[in-house]
Amino acid sequence: MELHYRTLGEGSPLIILHGLFGTSDNWQTLGKQFSETHQVYLLDLRNHGRSPHSDEFSYQLMTDDLLEFVEQHNIQDPIILGHSMGGKVAMNFAVQHPDKLSKLIVADIAPKAYPPHHDAILEGLRSIDLNTLQSRNDADAILAQKESDMGTRMFLLKNLYRKEDNTFGWRLNIDAIEANLPGILDQVVSETPFNKPTLFIRGGNSRYIKPEQDTAEIQKLFPQARIETIEGAGHWLHAEKPQEFFVLVNQFLNA
Template sequence: MLLNYQQKQTALNEADQKCENIFIIHGLFGSLSNLAGIATALQEYQQIISIDLRNHGNSPHSPSMSYQEMANDLFELADHLNIENFSVIGHSMGGKVAMTCALQRPERINKIVIADIAPITYPNKHSDVLAGLKAVAKQQIKSRQSADLILSQYVKTAEVRQFLLKSLQKKGEHYQLQFNLEAIIANYDSIRGWPAIDNVFNKEALFIKGGNSDYICADNQNTILYLFPKAKAKVIENTGHWLHAEKPKTFNRLISQFFN
């Protein structure tokens, strides 16, 4: 599956410095615009490719979305762009895709940055969100305000609703969710899970944790180091799961230092 992508060329002359190709992957319910800040921050020295995962943004829809399939989508796009070796930055679900890429084809991956996710199976954290989105999808939505009113009955945090409704696009007289909600619901157990891959990635890896988030905890350390022996960890204090939005300067600085 050929994904939708946005490519940002570095301002540097390639003769001056060999640039890294870096793919940037958003999380569940997101799109390539979510991590635009780090894409811009890295663009001066690197070649950036931001993508919409399958069933998200402007990428094609599919009834299945295993991590192996989503990783293969990334390699297909890299082949399409004639890129053999590259690095990957991924947040949340996108971080799991990045880790899967590194374990499936380590010879093609240079480095990875994983934002607030671990290679484990998580409990169901999205039952209210999925119920609210289903309620929105059932209605003929004529304004963002009406969608927010429906969603607020299920999701109390305004910032979360604002993020989810970024994917609300107007088509004709009504608004529709851009991501493939039916496929996400059908594959949710796989999305919160972790594929069994018998391999290790013995290259540089950076895991960035939100200080207030429970997505990465001390109990995950051995699992991370088993799969990624050269992993390093950084914590951004006073941030939750959306660390790239809550502390963008710190997030961008840590990743820029890692690559530059």
């Protein structure tokens, strides 16, 4: 699949992968900062952003999409950074194609399987009738009945756009995401580890990486991994604490 992307800056390549329900737009501000020393590629994964929609949606397919992108654009030894779902895509890519990247950065996700926890979000998105929707504010009011956190709602509603006929549409393929979500929550499996520099960054207030439980599994697959914590940040650590996130990543990029 030919993914939508944008590039910023010049230098050694850095590929950034967003999380579930996200888009490359979420990374523009940090991307501009990283582009001062690197050529940054911001990708929309399949069924997200401006990339094509498909009924098929899995980590293997997203890993294959990323390989196709790297080879098509002749990107040599990129550093790959992924958040949440994008972090699992990056992990899968690293263990399957270790010769295709130089370093790995994973933001607030472990290689383990996770229990279902997106029901309220999906119910909220489903409850918005695009045929009768009049405004983004109306969409927020409907979504608020299922999701109380305003920051999460604003993040989700970035996927809402006006079409040429002035009706609304989703850049998300909600049907495919919902149908394939169990696989997106699954663990990263590999018989061979990724033996290159790896940085895991977790939010201190997030439960996605629990060092006391997850460190052994992380280091089994990524023996050179180190885990850093941004205190006071949750799962969207790059949005909540962008400067702290930038400093940690930038040090690793230029080490």
